[in-house]
Amino acid sequence: MEQRISLVTLGVADVRRARRFYEALGWRxxxxxxxxxxxxxxxxxxxxxxxRAELASDSGVxxxxxxxxxxxxxxxxxxxxxxxVLSQARIAGATIARPxxxxxxxxxxxxLIDPDGHPWEIAHNPHWTIGGDGSISL
Amino acid sequence: MEQRISLVTLGVADVRRARRFYEALGWRxxxxxxxxxxxxxxxxxxxxxxxRAELASDSGVxxxxxxxxxxxxxxxxxxxxxxxVLSQARIAGATIARPxxxxxxxxxxxxLIDPDGHPWEIAHNPHWTIGGDGSISL
Numbered sequence: 001m002e003q004r005i006s007l008v009t010l011g012v013a014d015v016r017r018a019r020r021f022y023e024a025l026g027w028r029x030x031x032x033x034x035x036x037x038x039x040x041x042x043x044x045x046x047x048x049x050x051x052r053a054e055l056a057s058d059s060g061v062x063x064x065x066x067x068x069x070x071x072x073x074x075x076x077x078x079x080x081x082x083x084x085v086l087s088q089a090r091i092a093g094a095t096i097a098r099p100x101x102x103x104x105x106x107x108x109x110x111x112l113i114d115p116d117g118h119p120w121e122i123a124h125n126p127h128w129t130i131g132g133d134g135s136i137s138l
Numbered sequence: 139m140e141q142r143i144s145l146v147t148l149g150v151a152d153v154r155r156a157r158r159f160y161e162a163l164g165w166r167x168x169x170x171x172x173x174x175x176x177x178x179x180x181x182x183x184x185x186x187x188x189x190r191a192e193l194a195s196d197s198g199v200x201x202x203x204x205x206x207x208x209x210x211x212x213x214x215x216x217x218x219x220x221x222x223v224l225s226q227a228r229i230a231g232a233t234i235a236r237p238x239x240x241x242x243x244x245x246x247x248x249x250l251i252d253p254d255g256h257p258w259e260i261a262h263n264p265h266w267t268i269g270g271d272g273s274i275s276l
Binding site for chain 2: 001002003004005006007008009010011012025026027028030039040041042043044045046047052055056058059060061062063064065066067068069070071072073074075076085088089097098111113116117118119121123128130131133134135136137138
């Protein structure tokens with residue numbers, strides 16, 4: 001198995017509502033407006049929004065109904081950018097679960113929760129390099 | 139907010155056990171053997187293994203205890219490769235939640251569940267392009 005992910009699918013209650021949230025953050029998809037699955041090209045991977053019930057069935061799992069042990073992170077190039085993304089997300093309807101602050105690992109981050117309960121850490125990590133295309137190198 | 143993910147963190151019960159599973163699939167990390175967080179360079183993003191309790195706390199969420207609406211996918215270049223990855227994962231200790239079969243969207247896929255309950259779809263999607271570096275283009 002090659003060392004990579006192709007797709008991260010977020011199960012959501014209402015695909016149109018979820019799409020509006022990510023579009024309010026500036027993301028764009030070519031999916032039709034009434035599409036029941038929305039794919040976003042996210043660098044070299046794809047992020048999908050799909051019915052959480054359908055995703056559970058397709059994944060062969062029972063839905064625990066809450067958070068299930070997966071957190072996404074979006075790394076940015078400065079502390080100011082962490083603040084800006086969190087502010088933009090709050091206006092778009094996210095809950096700020098952890099306000100931006102210095103972290104124990106020497107960076108600066110905060111956490112937001114999207115309208116479907118999916119958390120994102122927004123982080124500036126001075127130890128990691130972000131390429132011009134947004135890719136991360138350890 | 140740029141349209142990308144930097145890091146996907148999987149919360150796990152035992153980082154060493156989880157690491158052994160992904161290493162049995164062929165993944166490699168530079169983390170120390172007893173590290174309590176393991177980072178894998180996965181194309182242009184990073185996949186991390188970390189204590190699920192710590193991740194919940196860090197993400198500002200309550201742990202639902204089961205699956206939480208996120209499924210990862212790993213796309214490959216042929217149907218035979220889908221079968222090979224699922225077989226390798228089963229031997230490494232995964233549960234096969236959905237055996238490989240043709241899908242309603244015209245591809246071929248199956249689903250595995252890692253030892254911590256995180257599902258992965260292993261898929262061949264003839265409509266998507268996989269680059270030489272493993273990146274996916276819609």
